[in-house]
Amino acid sequence: xxxxxxxxxxxxxxxxxxxxxxxxxxxxxxxxxxxxxxxxxxxxxxxxxxxxxxxxxxxxxxxxxxxxxxxxxxxxxxxxxxxxxxxxxxxxxxxxxxxx
Numbered sequence: 001x002x003x004x005x006x007x008x009x010x011x012x013x014x015x016x017x018x019x020x021x022x023x024x025x026x027x028x029x030x031x032x033x034x035x036x037x038x039x040x041x042x043x044x045x046x047x048x049x050x051x052x053x054x055x056x057x058x059x060x061x062x063x064x065x066x067x068x069x070x071x072x073x074x075x076x077x078x079x080x081x082x083x084x085x086x087x088x089x090x091x092x093x094x095x096x097x098x099x100x
Contacts, residue, residue: 041095050089 042051
């Protein structure tokens with residue numbers, strides 16, 4: 001469904017973005033919204049150590065296994081990855097938990 005607009009926007013040579021729903025979109029499937037995408041939390045279920053990798057994977061819509069394998073491989077190289085993991089463990093709130 002497309003709408004054409006007339007008015008001041010077209011006079012300056014700009015047109016509004018056209019939004020189309022993909023034909024492959026399945027009915028009833030949850031779409032990621034900006035609100036859910038911005039939430040960086042550690043999930044209560046599916047944790048292995050502290051849930052940091054699972055939280056990052058959920059935030060960006062990646063596979064949890066992919067993020068965990070990437071973290072293991074990157075942790076073999078020198079760098080502050082372990083420190084970053086501990087900092088994220090402290091800063092990332094639990095899913096559904098309250099921060100004081």
